[in-house]
Amino acid sequence: MKSLAELKAIKEKMKGQVDMRAENEGNIRVVVGMATCGIAAGARPVLQKMAALVNEKNLTGVTVTQTGCIGLCRYEPIVEVHEPGKEKVTYINMDENKAAEVVEKHLAGGNPITEYTINESDLVK
Amino acid sequence: MTEISLNVLDIAQNSVKAKASLIEIEVEINTLQDFLTVIIKDNGTGMGERELMRVTDPFFTTRTTREVGLGVSLFKMSAEMTGGSFEITSKQGEGTCVKAKYILSSIDRMPLGDICATIETLMVYNTHIDFIYNYQIDGEGFSLSTLEMKEILDGVPLDTPDVAQYIRDYLGENTNAVNKGQIL
Numbered sequence: 465m466k467s468l469a470e471l472k473a474i475k476e477k478m479k480g481q482v483d484m485r486a487e488n489e490g491n492i493r494v495v496v497g498m499a500t501c502g503i504a505a506g507a508r509p510v511l512q513k514m515a516a517l518v519n520e521k522n523l524t525g526v527t528v529t530q531t532g533c534i535g536l537c538r539y540e541p542i543v544e545v546h547e548p549g550k551e552k553v554t555y556i557n558m559d560e561n562k563a564a565e566v567v568e569k570h571l572a573g574g575n576p577i578t579e580y581t582i583n584e585s586d587l588v589k
Numbered sequence: 590m591t592e593i594s595l596n597v598l599d600i601a602q603n604s605v606k607a608k609a610s611l612i613e614i615e616v617e618i619n620t621l622q623d624f625l626t627v628i629i630k631d632n633g634t635g636m637g638e639r640e641l642m643r644v645t646d647p648f649f650t651t652r653t654t655r656e657v658g659l660g661v662s663l664f665k666m667s668a669e670m671t672g673g674s675f676e677i678t679s680k681q682g683e684g685t686c687v688k689a690k691y692i693l694s695s696i697d698r699m700p701l702g703d704i705c706a707t708i709e710t711l712m713v714y715n716t717h718i719d720f721i722y723n724y725q726i727d728g729e730g731f732s733l734s735t736l737e738m739k740e741i742l743d744g745v746p747l748d749t750p751d752v753a754q755y756i757r758d759y760l761g762e763n764t765n766a767v768n769k770g771q772i773l
Contacts, residue, residue, distance in 0.1 A: 465731060466762045471741045474755055478745045498710075499652075500660040503599045504590050508706055511714075519750040530714050532602070533652055 492526045493546040499533035505540035513560045517567040526571050554582045592702020596664045600629050600687055601711050607633025615723040625691040632684040641679050671695035701773040705760035716747045731763040
């Protein structure tokens with residue numbers, strides 16, 4: 465069984481470091497819809513995947529958070545990307561693979577994947 | 590919803606919305622008495638009698654983005670379809686307690702699923718709220734409290750990647766140790 469003792473070591477390691485994320489003004493905010501509709505459609509693994517990859521790629525200017533129902537339940541899981549000075553990008557019908565792609569191409573690379581955004585797929589339907 | 594753990598995540602979001610500062614989640618499995626219970630208890634705003642009566646009605650919701658509220662009704666249904674029971678008590682200004690009891694061996698019981706992911710998500714994405722999680726199988730179990738963790742961490746936030754990873758490992762390893770290979 466794992467104990468809380470290891471947490472002390474983490475504290476010692478982190479304590480001296482200034483939290484860069486809190487001070488970063490030009491933050492990109494990634495918001496995952498996590499109401500009943502989102503959760504039922506598979507938002508939990510999407511949120512976890514994005515947070516893990518953002519951490520892995522060390523994208524310090526990106527914060528991944530959750531929100532309630534966005535009001536477009538049939539398009540869940542929904543991921544919104546808010547970037548200061550830019551229009552909000554809304555990704556719909558997300559899954560883990562798409563989430564990984566969004567981190568790679570959009571969050572790290574700076575190019576939104578229009579194929580997965582709400583406007584594009586609305587036209588198809 | 591395909592897992593009990595997804596229902597837990599969903600129901601706990603109601604506690605978050607109700608401005609709880611402490612949410613207690615308990616999963617208890619008893620293989621001899623053949624049940625699995627989930628309790629989610631918060632100290633949020635609570636509900637009045639009228640609201641409480643309507644809360645399991647799918648056409649009742651407090652949200653404004655849509656007109657249906659399926660969370661509580663789905664949770665209730667998932668427990669009752671196994672032959673189990675569902676109970677919700679609440680008092681305005683004191684909080685709400687939701688209890689679902691599943692018949693463990695029922696063919697209609699959905700799997701518990703990734704309960705660790707649910708607890709981790711709740712703890713890491715709601716750092717302003719405290720969680721006490723308790724997991725028990727046949728009297729053996731473990732707990733994890735953000736109150737205790739915060740005391741040790743002394744200001745280092747729970748959403749720091751290293752801490753989030755620790756929470757994930759703690760939940761995963763201890764759940765495996767208690768489950769002893771049983772798939773629930």
